[in-house]
Amino acid sequence: MAHHAMLLIVVLGVLSITTPGTTHPLDPLSAAEITAVRTAVLASPLVPARPLHFHYVGLDEPDKPDVLAYAYGAAGSSSHALPPRRAFVIARAGGQSHELRVDVTNASSPSVLSHAVHRGAGFPTITLEEQFAAQALAPAYPPFAESMRTRGLLVEDVICSVLPVGWFGGAGARRVAKLQCFVAGATANYYARPIEGVTMVVDLDRLAIVGFRDRVAYPVPKAEGTEYRAGKAGPALAGPAPAPGVVVQPEGRGFDIDGHVVRWANWEFHVGYDVRAGAVISLASVHDEDAGLRRRVLYRGFVSEIFVPYMDLSEEWYYRTFLDAGEFDLGLWAYPLQPGADCPANAAYLDSYNVDQDGNPVKVRNMMCVFERYAGDVAWRHTESGFPSQLITEVRSDVSLVVRMVVSAGNYDYILDWEFKTSGSIKFVVSLTGILEMKATSYTHADEITVDAHGTLVSENTLAIYHDHYVTYYLDLDIDGTNNSFVKNIIITTRRNTGNPTTGGADTPRRSYWTVRREVAETEADGKVDVDAVPAPTCCS
Amino acid sequence: MAHHAMLLIVVLGVLSITTPGTTHPLDPLSAAEITAVRTAVLASPLVPARPLHFHYVGLDEPDKPDVLAYAYGAAGSSSHALPPRRAFVIARAGGQSHELRVDVTNASSPSVLSHAVHRGAGFPTITLEEQFAAQALAPAYPPFAESMRTRGLLVEDVICSVLPVGWFGGAGARRVAKLQCFVAGATANYYARPIEGVTMVVDLDRLAIVGFRDRVAYPVPKAEGTEYRAGKAGPALAGPAPAPGVVVQPEGRGFDIDGHVVRWANWEFHVGYDVRAGAVISLASVHDEDAGLRRRVLYRGFVSEIFVPYMDLSEEWYYRTFLDAGEFDLGLWAYPLQPGADCPANAAYLDSYNVDQDGNPVKVRNMMCVFERYAGDVAWRHTESGFPSQLITEVRSDVSLVVRMVVSAGNYDYILDWEFKTSGSIKFVVSLTGILEMKATSYTHADEITVDAHGTLVSENTLAIYHDHYVTYYLDLDIDGTNNSFVKNIIITTRRNTGNPTTGGADTPRRSYWTVRREVAETEADGKVDVDAVPAPTCCS
Incomplete structure (x- = not known):
């Protein structure tokens, strides 16, 4: 699925120093706050092992009551007092996953509030740098180079994806990923040219190939006509272009940020x-x-x-x-x-x-x-033809x-x-x-x-x-506040041949009808809807 | 559901005499052709009864092979020879439903090609004129006027809908509809003000009320805030209007008609x-x-x-x-x-x-x-971050x-x-x-x-x-021609604990997976999909 990006940091890595001040308790961490987090974690004696890699840095959101008080006030008027600014960090060092909370309310004097080592199953997300490094292992790995040679492929044309190994029970001891490779060469669409049958296993902490298997060989698809870059795609993919459309707003934008x-x-x-x-x-x-x-x-x-x-x-x-x-x-x-x-x-x-x-x-x-x-869609419309003296048509455009x-x-x-x-x-x-x-x-x-x-x-x-x-x-x-419930509406079909005492007592020629049973979910588990369940029944005669 | 329209003919009834000539075998009947159909049917001795009312007049489409020959030719080159122009007519006269085919290839000398009387269950669609006439019966019907007086409602504020009676088996002998009424008065939204419990039955051939029952009375809803006409709706319905959007096409329209x-x-x-x-x-x-x-x-x-x-x-x-x-x-x-x-x-x-x-x-x-x-949507896009030397982003706007x-x-x-x-x-x-x-x-x-x-x-x-x-x-x-089939893809889940001999022979930690069973529908009945059936199953571990 996902694929590493060698270029990412080069392309996106221009750091702006001028960040606007934080104005809302839910604002994401600013560049200055991120830098403060880094300083505090690296200075902390709680995690001395090096190298230390940051796998997650994000806002440690204030508790909901504090945010609600900020936004709506305790009794209708909002207080607008900013709760403390805190970050949550997942770092990897010394072969362990560390979780830290850092206070950055004052970005010039950040402090680590808590530290824990994660002991259960599971690992942090894979960093881009790890993916880049793992991918670079393949061409230099002799068994892989030999497999490519046997297939008549040039190692320099090969691009490998770094793929998580999934989870099938147990607490995986090693943080590993698999490499699956493709022929890039002349086309940008290397996904259309898989090298089937060759798998490598990479230890992400040691950054070394720890497993290799060349199990089976299939022809690499020629993948003709699958190039997608403008100017390089064939006529069928380029196709007759429709006339471009542009949405303009004569009265200007209707929103502000x-x-x-x-x-x-x-x-x-x-x-x-x-x-x-x-x-x-x-x-x-x-x-x-x-x-x-x-x-x-x-x-x-x-x-x-x-x-x-x-x-x-x-x-x-x-x-x-x-x-x-x-x-x-x-x-x-x-x-x-x-x-x-x-x-x-x-x-x-x-x-x-x-x-x-x-x-x-x-x-x-x-x-x-x-x-x-x-x-060009309609939010609501009605044409009313029931009046003798006028035809009413009311149309409201759908702008969202x-x-x-x-x-x-x-x-x-x-x-x-x-x-x-x-x-x-x-x-x-x-x-x-x-x-x-x-x-x-x-x-x-x-x-x-x-x-x-x-x-x-x-x-x-x-x-x-x-x-x-x-x-x-x-x-x-929070529909009109926090005190609300999730209601499931379940359609129930009744097939019948006799009168219904709840509907006026009359016999009816209808053989079936449906009604709705409402169930209030008290817990999240109650709210589950089984997508395997029988859907709304067809009806009626 | 549907509702009659007193004003329809006045509003829409300006007949343009200058109709362009028919150029395609599937073009709908022109005004001149409709007039020719009317002339031929009224002049025909096959249906002498009067009044004769037209319930349906439409193109009697040429056979598909003739249309395909016109459009694509017998051997690749289209013949462009127009097949004969024919109309299909359903008329009601003498208490019977008549079906006629009329040739209007030469609109100045139309001829009735065939005539049959419909003998089975079912009736033609209700004309607007019938609905207008049926609706007008209510205020003048003394039992209804008395019911309205008892409820304190003014007959002149009442609007009635003409509703088909449904079909619950048997061959209905009479062509009847039911009237259900509403209070219009100050609001255009009379649907929000139903007069519950009063039903009239109208014989559509005789245009007479043949049944009446005032079974039960409920309060007519006040329906406050349900007016929808611009300038008459309240603030909640009018709401803060979003800024309008206009789609412009700087290179002009991309289609022609x-x-x-x-x-x-x-x-x-x-x-x-x-x-x-x-x-x-x-x-x-x-x-x-x-x-x-x-x-x-x-x-x-x-x-x-x-x-x-x-x-x-x-x-x-x-x-x-x-x-x-x-x-x-x-x-x-x-x-x-x-x-x-x-x-x-x-x-x-x-x-x-x-x-x-x-x-x-x-x-x-x-x-x-x-x-x-x-x-503002995307027809297709991809950002490719897998190449060391370039980040490729290709986006094609969705214009349809x-x-x-x-x-x-x-x-x-x-x-x-x-x-x-x-x-x-x-x-x-x-x-x-x-x-x-x-x-x-x-x-x-x-x-x-x-x-x-x-x-x-x-x-x-x-x-x-x-x-x-x-x-x-x-x-x-007709996907690439008439010789194609409808294929149903049915998702089948397999839950398993052992190796699968069809997938390389290897044991696998996967406990479940799904695959697809393809079924070719030989007949229309085979192609039916039961919406009650169990949907695609969830998966997998």
Whole structure:
């Protein structure tokens, strides 16, 4: 799934020194705060081992009551007293995973508040530097070079992906990853040219290859016509271009961004950032003009995980059960958005800071965009033809506000939208694009396939392996306050032949109807919906 | 559901005499052809009874081989010889339903080709004139006037809907409908003020009330704050307006409309019209630049029905199982689209002709629109960070072509879109808007409800009754020609603990995976998908 990025730090590593002061308790850590975290951790006697690598640095969010008091006040008027600023750190040193909390309220005198060593299963996310270093091991590893020579491939044309090994029970003792390789050469689309059958295992702490197997060889797909770069793609991929469209707003933008707070139409919310989750939406509320008050909708929401299991059991594929957030960090794979293409011309952009493994802030320009979306759609309309004297047509255009981030997790690109509607609803839109993860095969035509191929033959010698993308969200909804419940509506069908005493006592010719059973979920477990369950039944005669 | 329109003929009834000549075998009947049909039917001795009312007049489509020969030629080159032009007519006269075929190839000498009397169950769609006349019966009907007086309501404030009675087996002997009434008065939103408990039955052939029952009385909801007309709606409904958006195309429109043929990007298709189905898309094909040929995608597609059953068994509701196409005609309830609101500023519009019950053509301006849709979305993108020397980002904006029609079937408004993508796919989008169908009740708060209310209490004395909207499509797909099959992909989960001999023979730590079973549907019945069936299973460990 995810793939390392040799160039990342060069491209994105221009650190801006002039960061605006923190104005909101949920603002992500500033460059100055990140630098203060680094200073405090490296100066702390609690973790003396070196090298020390930073795997996660992010805001240690204040407790919810403190944030609510800041935003809405204790008794209706907000206090606007900033709670202490704290960072949470996951670092790796001396073969151990360390968790630290650092106070950076005064960035010139930061202090480590707590330290713990993680003892259970699981490891921190893989840093970009580790992926770069792991990938660089392959060409210099003699058994791999020999395998390439046997296949007639040039080692210098090869690019390898660093892939987590999955988790199949037990507490893994070693922090390892696997390398799977491709032929790049003339095409940017090396995913279409997998070198099937060769697997290397890398120890990420020692940065050494600790396992190698060349199990089977299949032809590397020719992958003709799969180049995608403008000017290099063939006519079929380039295609007849439709006329471009541009959204303009004759009255100007309808939103403003004050620090990280966005105000638009009846909405107000905070756009934070976390390297693992990406965009974090907090304190979203709508102004109710009729009631003359601001009504709370969402305390906090973000993408908590993207789980991508593949369905091929072979040695090179069974372990591909990627956790794009928990193994790779969504924010680490978000690159600058292309104005006018990734987001329309009327968009505004937000920059963010990531942290390299040495603890330095790395600015990513245009990591998120905010824009008013107008697609020519209708928010609400009605034509009323029931009056003798007039035909009434009332149409309200659908303009919404979108917060967008794009995560290019190796071959796949996720476009993750939060769309705010004037009706008070929030719509999550996930668009999957990019390139399929493909497997080389000896098949050249679907007619040759007689056993389960675990995928679709999409081209000569090329299988696209079956897989899922589960995008899960953390949602702390505060509809009109914290005292609310999750209600499940379950459709129940009744098939019948006799009168219903609850509906006027009359017999009815209807043989079936459905109704709704409401269940209040007392706990999160109660709120689970089994996607295997029988869906809403068809009805009725 | 659907509701009559007293004003319709006045508003829409300006007949344009200058109609362009027919240029395509699937073009809808022109005004001149409709007039010729009327002349031929009224002059025919086959149906002497009077009055004769036209319930349907539409194109009797040529056989598919003839259309394909016209469009693509017998051996690659199209013949462009127009097949004969014929109309299909359903008329009601002498208490019988008549079906006629009329040749209008020469509109100045039309001839009736065939005639049959319909003997089975079912009746033609209800004409607008019948609904107008049926509705007008209520105020003058003494028992109804007495019921209104008892309730303290003014008969002149009342508006009644004409509702089909549904079908519950047997061959209904009489063509009847039911009247259900509302208080209009000061608000345009009379659906929010139902007069519950009073039902009238109207004989549509005799235009007389043949049944009446005042079964129960509930308070008419006050329906405060439900007015929707601009300038009359309260602050909560008006809300803070977002800044308007306008889609502009700096290089101009990318499509052209030649008669009823639309060409855009790689697409070419025909937009027809039928009063029952609305927009009819035919002969859709994409140009494959790589192969240097035009590839067929869809021979013909349209909305075949919209089925809307309600889930309340009471006498006033059980029969509300509307067939919006088959009982009302979708095209009869399509009103002129509002430029810049129903469709964006860059849209083009198509007019259509309906036929009144006397057989005269009735022009509807702007019945359909065609526009390039640009929502700031991405058709395809990828950022490639795998190369040491460059970060590649390639983004292609998502511009698509939409054919839109809006059907205001009484309280509901259906926005029916055909969206053509440059990828070669066609997306159907159905947007439901308008006003809920509501039932008066004595409940004023949800806590009072102890038995099944068959709906949701949306306001004081107001239940929104549970219901479905099934929108079904007729789709004759010709993917690369007529010789293709419908393939169902069914996801099958395997839970396992041992090695799989089909995947390299290796034991695997995976406990489950899924694969896909492909089933070719030989017949339409084979192609059925049971929406009650268990969906794709969750997976995997």
